[in-house]
Amino acid sequence: MKEITRRQFITTAALATGFALAVEPISAKVIRTDGKGLIAGAVKIPVKDGNVPAYRAMPAKGQNFPVILVIQEIFGVHEHIQDVCRRFAQLGYVAIAPELFVRQGNVLKLSSVDEIRKVVAKVPDAQVLSDLDATVNWAVKSAKGNGKRLGITGFCWGGRMTWLYAAHNPQVKAGVAWYGRLVGDRSPLTPRHAVDIAPQLKTPVLGLYGGEDTGISLETVEEMRDRLKLGRSKSQIIVYPDAPHAFFADYRPSYRERDAKDGWKRLQAWFKQYGV
Template identity: 80%
Template sequence: MKEITRRNFIATATLATGFALAVQPVSAKVITTDTKGLVAGEVKIPVQDGEIPAYRAQPATGKNFPIVLVIHEIFGVHEHIQDVARRFAKLGYLAIAPELFIRQGDVSKLSSVNEIRPVVAKVPDAQVLSDLDATVAWAVNSGKGNVNRLGITGFCWGGRITWLYAAHNPKVKAGVAWYGRLVGDATELTPKHPVDIASTLKVPVLGLYGGKDTGITLDTVEQMRDRLKSSSSKSEIIVYPNAPHAFFADYRPSYREKEADDGWKRLQTWFKQHGV
């Protein structure tokens, strides 16, 4: 029997169809964005050790689109993240959401968060940042993306990565981090956290957080705000007092329509204000 190497695995991996198994049943409030007027679907991103799958959505006509990296939660690039990419495409962006866990496992097929967490814990930040660099290169090489108008947004796990990538890539014009963890232990796989890069951050990042988030305490949000004061980035953090974690996730019980709508409007304004 032929051994499946990591390179072979990621080269043959594909994106999830529908919603991740761990988030069933899906809420009746789920938002569905059609592909009318769009080019949307799976693409393969060349990376250092093969290819990773990504979901790309962009307007069907035109070129030189601003690029938005859409960074998934712990459930991977399932239907919700694909829909967010389509929402960006409807606004005129080339939105691309790479599957950043694929070497460690296919989280969309796991039935609980407790099964997913050990997979996510094995994902090195360095691998993620490298894959995002490769994703930006793909968008530019496609002939459709304008690297001078590059933005990033991410949710939960992806919210943390949004802060880190904004510090990593000076070409990023702006970021919007949705309820991403701000503090943590320094480990070999996660050497730095957002609070560690805050004071030297140069890219403006808007943080959107919930006051009732039991996993991201308000004292850590205040710690981040305090560190950001000494940066040149003009970053900001908004806290919605009554919102829980994952308040943008319209497919989950945590969804809060009012706060999600306000955050989405703030994201669009933030991107426009900073040239994305």
């Protein structure tokens, strides 16, 4: 897939609807959260070189809402990620999921995971962190968000970025990382990983991982725990022994209802504990 040029990015960026082609067929267990009482839909986040499309959900009434950044899997900001935003909005948050791969390509229209990985591999961490900074600014200025009550959560690829953004932005009160990769090869695009920032991390992050995750070994989870002990962030990692990767993804066969519900309860308690 060709990389989108800067001009195309500025003029054509838009948020898709439905699920990514690569995740078909969709499980019958998919959760669909009611949008009643909410303002929910596509928005555009102004960034340095144009606009990033995003999905925003918030209560229809009120103001000064705590802000949650919702960070996508490699499949983009499809219906599941949008539904997670609505779940947060029903709890009283303004939740925003920016489409963080848009400059490199539209992963929602790709049917092959291998093709998607090629697009995602081109995404620089610095670009993502900058776009998330812009998203926070937009939430405060344009979505009645309270920048002093800022949280972040992400899944898989987004779980890794949750760790990194919590270290990047001191405004973040708390984070919840769902099965985000903890180690990896270092490169100009990905210079640091979660284990690298763990000792300096000040923001409390709750990591939720699966004991049967074939892509994230328990050895790396233990390494992360040891590295976190060197710091003062009060971060914790919970491992669900029988859960695979993506156990929260209710639209996929990997979904584990009991563990997903427990993780969601822990997430809410974690954010409440740290003032988000």
